[in-house]
Amino acid sequence: MKGPNKHLKGIITRCTNYKESDRIFTLISDDGIMKFIARGAKKPSSKLSGHIEPLNYIALYYRPSKSLNSVSQVESIHSFLEIKKEYNLILKAQYMMELAESLSSENDGNSSILNLLLSALKNIHISKIPTLDILIFEFEILKLQGFGISLFNCTNCNKELERAEHYFSSNVGGFYCARCFESKSLFSESVKVTIDQQLILRTISRKNYKDLINFNLSEKEIDNCRKLIRDSIRDIIGVQLKTVKFSDL
Amino acid sequence: MTSGKNSLPVEVQKLIIAFSSLPGIGPKTAQRLSYFVLSQNKEETLKLAGALKEVKENLSYCRTCCFITSDKDSENCYYCYEKESEQVCVVENVIDAITIEMSGIHKGSFHVLHGAISPMNGIGPEKLKIEELMKRLNKGETKEIILATNPTLEGEATGMYLNKIISENYKNIKLTKLARGLASGTDLEYSDFNTLSNAFQNRTSID
Ligand SMILES: [Zn+2]
Ligand SMILES: [Zn+2]
Numbered sequence: 001m002k003g004p005n006k007h008l009k010g011i012i013t014r015c016t017n018y019k020e021s022d023r024i025f026t027l028i029s030d031d032g033i034m035k036f037i038a039r040g041a042k043k044p045s046s047k048l049s050g051h052i053e054p055l056n057y058i059a060l061y062y063r064p065s066k067s068l069n070s071v072s073q074v075e076s077i078h079s080f081l082e083i084k085k086e087y088n089l090i091l092k093a094q095y096m097m098e099l100a101e102s103l104s105s106e107n108d109g110n111s112s113i114l115n116l117l118l119s120a121l122k123n124i125h126i127s128k129i130p131t132l133d134i135l136i137f138e139f140e141i142l143k144l145q146g147f148g149i150s151l152f153n154c155t156n157c158n159k160e161l162e163r164a165e166h167y168f169s170s171n172v173g174g175f176y177c178a179r180c181f182e183s184k185s186l187f188s189e190s191v192k193v194t195i196d197q198q199l200i201l202r203t204i205s206r207k208n209y210k211d212l213i214n215f216n217l218s219e220k221e222i223d224n225c226r227k228l229i230r231d232s233i234r235d236i237i238g239v240q241l242k243t244v245k246f247s248d249l
Numbered sequence: 250m251t252s253g254k255n256s257l258p259v260e261v262q263k264l265i266i267a268f269s270s271l272p273g274i275g276p277k278t279a280q281r282l283s284y285f286v287l288s289q290n291k292e293e294t295l296k297l298a299g300a301l302k303e304v305k306e307n308l309s310y311c312r313t314c315c316f317i318t319s320d321k322d323s324e325n326c327y328y329c330y331e332k333e334s335e336q337v338c339v340v341e342n343v344i345d346a347i348t349i350e351m352s353g354i355h356k357g358s359f360h361v362l363h364g365a366i367s368p369m370n371g372i373g374p375e376k377l378k379i380e381e382l383m384k385r386l387n388k389g390e391t392k393e394i395i396l397a398t399n400p401t402l403e404g405e406a407t408g409m410y411l412n413k414i415i416s417e418n419y420k421n422i423k424l425t426k427l428a429r430g431l432a433s434g435t436d437l438e439y440s441d442f443n444t445l446s447n448a449f450q451n452r453t454s455i456d
Contacts, residue, residue, distance in 0.1 A: 014369050015401075019273040044432035050441035054369075054402045079442035087409040090402065094368045242371040 005061045005072060008034070011117055012056045013097040017042060023052045024068065026101065027060075030111035033104035036060070037068040051076050055083065055093055057118065078118075082125040092130055095247035096120055096137055102237050103145045112144050131222045132212065134247060138229045139204050142173075147236050149229070150174035151202050156184070161198075168193045170231035197225050223248070261287070313385060315361040315378040316346055332358040335392040339382065339411065341365045341399055349397065357395075360385065365403040366410055374410055382411075386419050396426035400447075 010029030018024045021042040027034050041048040048071065051058055057078040062069045083089040100117045120137040127133045142148055153160055155174030166175040167190035175198075176190060200221065203211050234240050257265075261283055268279035286294055311318040311326035314337075318326030328350075336357025340346045346359040362377040385391065394415060398404035408426055415424055430448035431440060440448075 045434045047436075047439040049432075049435070050444045053441070053443070056441070056443075076441045079446075081443060081446055084402065084405060084443065087406055087413065090406045090409075091368055098369055243368040246368040246373060 006064055007059070007061055009059045009077065010034070010057070010114060011097065011121070012052065012054050012058060013101050014054050015052055021046075023048075025052055025054075027058075028097070028100050028104055028114050028117060030114050032106050032108040032110065033101060034106065035068060036062060036071050038071045038074070041071075048074050054097070055080050055090075055121075078122075080121055080125075083121065086125070089125055089130070091243070091246040092124060092134060093121055095241065095243040096124075096134065098241050098243045099138065099141060099233065102233075102241060103141055103147075113141065116140055116144060128213075129217065129219070129222065131219060131226065131248075132217065135200075135222055135226050135229065136204055136209065138226065138233065139201070142229070142232065142236070143205075147173060147232070149201070149205075149232060151198065151205055154180055156180040163195060165192055165194055166198065167191065168228050170228065170235045173232050173236075191228070193228065194224075196221060197228070200225050201228075310361075310363075313381070314359050315363060315381055316359050317343055328358050332356065334358055334390045336395060337382075337385070337391050337393070338395040338397050340397045341404060341407070345397065345399075355395070357393075362398075362407065365398060365401075365407040367403045374407075377407070379411070379414075383414075383418075386415070386422065391419075391422055393423040393425060396424065398426075400429050400444075 008027070008029045008031060010027040013026045013028055015023050015025040018037065021040050023038045023041040025036055025038065027036060038048045038052045040046045041052045043049060051074040052071075056076055057080070059075045059077055060071050061073040062071045080093065083093050096117060100113055104113050116137070120133060124130050124133050139149070150173065151161075153174075154177035155169070155172045156176055157180050159177050159179075161175055161177055164178070166177065167181045168175050169190040171189055175193070176184075181190070200212065200215070200217065203209075203215075230244065264283045264286065265276070265279045268274055268282045269276055274282070307319050307321075308317050309321050310316070311320075311329060313325050313329045316326055316328055320326055333356055336355070337360050338346075338349060338355050338357060339360045339362060340349065341362050341364060343361055343363075346361055349355050350359070360378070360382050362379065362382075364372055364377050366372060366374055366377070386394075394411075396408045396411060398408045398411075412424055412426075415422060428447075428451050429444070430451050431437065431444060437445075
């Protein structure tokens with residue numbers, strides 16, 4: 001059942017060698033997450049060789065198949081060479097790719113995750129505080145996939161949250177007002193979040209990224225915010241991502 | 250899988266399962282290989298079985314360079330004894346060391362990392378034979394480390410990590426890495442950006 005060649009763009013997130021000279025790879029594409037086989041790509045003389053590497057933004061032609069789609073032609077669009085020169089940036093990029101993988105689904109015909117990942121990767125090497133960029137990426141990708149964190153109202157009674165310390169539950173992906181928190185005795189499943197941390201998250205949610213620079217944020221404050229989001233991600237996906245512990249370096 | 254498979258003698262079923270555990274071998278190929286073994290003469294098959302057994306029973310990894318050795322109890326293998334210890338070529342896998350050794354280009358010894366840093370697969374530096382490498386460097390015999398990790402994202406990340414810790418802790422050791430660039434037999438027009446960028450950076454003057 002050989003159909004016509006199809007065209008697609010996307011970022012390669014992971015590759016494995018297969019048989020003597022083939023490579024199997026995962027692509028976050030403008031049509032969701034997909035798996036491909038690039039036959040002969042391991043041979044140096046192959047036209048595919050070199051292009052099939054994680055952290056490459058490529059355009060490809062492939063023949064759809066019931067098992068593995070086979071790639072017939074590849075062209076690199078962007079190779080993120082600036083990231084590939086720095087160990088710490090490679091680790092951060094891999095975390096972003098694994099997170100994007102874990103929240104993507106097959107054939108969803110939606111390019112928003114790809115676009116978000118692309119712009120995050122393009123910015124990370126010029127960023128003054130890469131952890132902040134990761135926090136923004138985490139926040140945005142959750143929102144995009146319908147797991148947005150509710151910051152302004154109590155997740156239980158929907159009352160507007162006043163300016164105070166509140167308790168955050170990664171399980172429900174939001175904050176409790178003081179009253180709900182007391183009456184339901186939710187101590188075990190929530191963590192206290194400072195006003196500053198809430199302010200950071202609210203500023204991100206309003207996309208006022210320039211304001212964040214003026215906040216003079218410390219890495220520690222960003223880390224504390226990341227911890228909240230990271231726990232939410234773990235609860236949504238059901239497992240801890242393998243790259244999490246490397247992304248803080 | 251057809252239901253007929255279950256009526257096969259259990260020995261054959263076991264063989265098929267064993268072959269399927271090898272990389273790149275699917276159920277179909279495993280079946281084909283099994284039927285081939287059945288048709289092969291006994292002597293040939295036992296030779297194969299014997300070779301498999303010997304590899305597992307007689308070989309282990311050298312405690313110094315982590316390459317394969319048949320000398321189980323000694324601290325150093327043939328390569329550690331016989332080769333110059335001033336130049337150590339660091340590779341990801343045993344097969345890489347064998348390839349370089351067979352080419353005859355490298356006269357020094359090896360250090361096999363047994364993998365590359367791969368966060369996506371949960372493999373950090375602590376899972377590689379890096380501590381063993383540091384122990385070797387502490388002896389003070391090494392003058393040059395040749396990083397020969399693969400030119401893949403994981404191989405490059407591993408090289409960068411080693412470069413950082415070695416240059417920070419062993420100031421007198423020269424660090425080099427294998428040149429990256431265009432492979433022979435390839436067309437420039439099909440090259441990826443990474444390869445091209447490396448080829449430009451590592452360009453040489455024409456004498
Ligand atoms: Zn409430
Ligand atoms: Zn040895």
